Amino acid sequence: MTDYLMNAWYMGAWCNEVTEKPMSRRLLGVNTLFYRKTDGTVVALRDRCPHRFAPLSKGKVINDQIQCPYHGLVFDGTGQCVANPITSDTRIPEAVRVQRFPVVEQSNIVWFWPGDPAKCDTSPIPQFPYLSDNMTYKHVYGLTPVKAHFELETDNLMDLSHVDMVHPGFSGVFNKTSKYTAGRNGNTVFSNWVTTDAKNAPVMEQTSFPTNGAPIDQWLEMSWQPPGAMYLEVAVTRTGEPRSAGYSLKSVHILTPETEHDTHYFWSAAIYSHEHVPLDLFRAGFNNAFDFEDKPMIEAVAAEMGDEIDLLSMKPLLLRSDAGSVLARRVLKELIAKEKQEYYQYDRVG
Template identity: 80%
Template sequence: MTDYLMNTWYMGGWGHEITDQPISRRLLGVNTMFYRKTDGSVVALRDRCPHRFAPLSKGKIINDQVQCPYDGLVFDSTGQCVANPITSDTRIPEAVRVQRFPVLEQANIVWFWPGDPARCDSALIPQFPYLADVENYKHVYGLTPVKAHFEIETDNLMDLSHVDMLHPAFAGAFNKSSKYTAGRNGNTVFSHWHTTNTRNTAFLEYGPFPTHGAPVDQWLEMYWQPPGAMFLEVIVTKTGEPRSAGYSTKNVHILTPETEHSTNYFWSGALNSEDQVPLEVFREGFNNAFEFEDKPMIEAVAAEMGEETNLLAMKPLLLRSDGGSVLARRVLAELIARERSEDAGSAVAAE
């Protein structure tokens, strides 16, 4: 069974997905309900009534409170039961409540904290401020469900050497001159590629950066933050021109486990505001890459691994380009081990 890092932030959804009508999403094996209050704030509750375990998301939101669709119990935004319509007894025990998760919304991302609420730390939220910059960027957003452990998807994103094989529209990013570097700064892992004098990708040639056959220099720079938030910047220039003169695309990839063997893969891409590429064409290019090219391969890998979720435990052949993905796995394992040690220490102290 997967041992998740608990005292951290996971993505629950895009801000524009959350309205005054409840939605349910399975996150870390737990059905979780989100809805937006009249003041605009987001609520995250366990999607299970404590009485008969009915999904609260199938109920009604009334005055910022949720009513169970089965027996009518009403819970406020803190999870406390505040009304029982089938009895005149107004005394409702404090224990009659639904688990509430701390939640914060930043730059159109709704983050939730599944661990100890007393340890909730907003400083740990990964920062993607450009997502909130609608003046200089126009954004596309997506969610791709993948039937694989979320670290298998992390491996895919941290090792972009598969691009030329799986993604024809983005092919051309690599040649014999390609240089790869990976490393760690604190808990952040980077995985970078730099290629000179290569052909432009079809995505850029027929989109925001046409070079009309002239070769390009390209940088692919991926950064990972635990447990599964990644930022990719792609920079391309005509060969020999300075990097600062290049065209840049910014992309966010965030993975939240659905279960031990499935993942919620949230993704976003951005065009510069002056780019003439239709946003729908841009979105379809991303969706095609993640839904119809990456996803089948990742799910095939997961199926071959069977019940095993730790790739390294199967002693795979490791290439130099695996440096970033291996580092990300090791950092996450360290953090989980430290958290479990702290939890054990706290339990002993409480005895």
């Protein structure tokens, strides 16, 4: 069974996915209900009525409260049962409630906290302010379901040496000059490539920085924050020119486990608002890369691993370019171990 880091912020949805209509999404093995109240705030509850375990998401939102579709119990946004329509007894025990998850909306992302509400701290929420900067950028958003443990997807994103093999639209990233560095700063891990005198990738040729065959210098800079939020900046400039004279492409990649063998891969990319690239064409390029190039490969790896979810336990060949993904796995393992230790210490004292 997977050990999840519980006292952490996970992405539950893009903001525009959550409306006044109840939506259910399985997150960390738990069906979770999201809906938006009339004042715009988001509610996240366990999608299970405590009476007969009916999915609350199949019910109705009435006056900012969710009514169970089975026997009609009504729960407010805190999870407390506030009405039982089949009895005249208005005394509802405090214990009749649904688990509530703390929620924060930030930069078009709905973050939720599955752990101890008393330990909820908003400071570790990953910051992606450009996602809400609609003056400077045009954004595309996506969600790709992947039948694989979420750390396999992390490995894929932290080791971009696969790009030339898997993604023709982004090919040309590497050559004999490519230099790789990886490291850790606190709990943040970086995995970066620098290549000089390379060819511009076909995707970049469609942006406002076409080079028509002229060589470029390129930076691929990926950073990871636990448990699964990554930010990638791809910067290019004509060979020999300063980086500031070139172009950059920003993207966010956030992974939330659905189960130990399934992952919600949330992604977003941005181009500058003045660019004339059709947004549908831009979106289609990323959809193709993640849904039809990355996904089949990662799922094939997961299928080969069978029931095993820990790649490193199978002692794979490790290359230098695996350093970033190995570091991310190590940080997450450390945080889970620390959380367990604190839990057991508290349990013994209690």
